[in-house]
Amino acid sequence: MSTVNTAPIKWAQRSDSLYITIALPDVKEESINLQNTTLTFKGKSDSKEYALDIEFFKPVDAQGSTYKVLPRSVQMHVMKKKGDDDEEEEFWPRLLxxxxxxKNQVKIDWDRYVDEDEEEEGFDTSNLDGGMGMGGMADMMGGMGGMGGMGGMGGMDMDALMKQMGSMGGGMGGAGMGMDGEDDEDSDDSDDDDLPELEES
Known part of the structure; x- marks a missing residue:
């Protein structure tokens, strides 16, 4: 009987939702069951078995939540349940x-972390949209970009921007060369201006 390991999880939050990452690469045979108060996970990564069984600090909205198995992790965007008496959503002191x-199971996802009073917008969930390819790509870029809240696509845009800047820079360089050349042309122009006078004499 193989040993079942506890799946490592990271989390970050906004006032209305949680972003939970099960930090296992190439997860296979996964079984994910999100209820309003609990989350259970089973799956294989690197031919080892992992499991998770947690109870949330407060109820969540399982219906409105999404998850995706990406190449380097399983990512979940879990909506907090809005109570009848809650006029506005609030930050939780902890996940469980x-x-x-x-203390033993959960780490803070510092890439997506914000202070309660610094919260400006929700999570970038672009890597949970669309097909697996795009999701995986965004996940990789997000990790490489390390841009925190900017998320995956930010990394890609930055790359494209740099390339664009590079080609513009080349163009600018060319223009710069032209500018230098224009000094010579100015002297050529002044020679041309002299030509009619030469013909007259």
Whole structure:
């Protein structure tokens, strides 16, 4: 009987939602069950078996939540449940109901972390949209870009921008050369201006 390892998880939050990452690459045979108060996960990564069984600090909206298995992790965008008496959503002090489990199992996702008073917008969930290819690409770029809240696509845009700048820079360089050349042309022009006078004499 093979040993079942505890799947490592990272999380970040906004006032209305949680972003949970199960940090396992190439997950296969996954079984993910998100309920309003719990999340269970089973899957294989690197031929080892992993499992997770957690109870959230407060209820979530399982219906409105999404997840995607990406090449380097399983990522979940979990919506917090809005209570009838809650006029506005709030930041949780932790992810799990059980404080001791939180210390052992959960890490903060510093790439997506914001302070409550610095919250400006929700998570970049572009890597949860569309096909697997795009999702995986965004996930990779997000990791490489390390741009935190900017998320995956930010990394790609930055790359494209740099390329564009590079080609513009080349063009600018060319223009610069032209400018230098124009000094010579100016002297040529002045020679041309002299030509009619030469013909007259």
């Amino acid at each position: 109901k059980d404080k001791a489990l939180e």
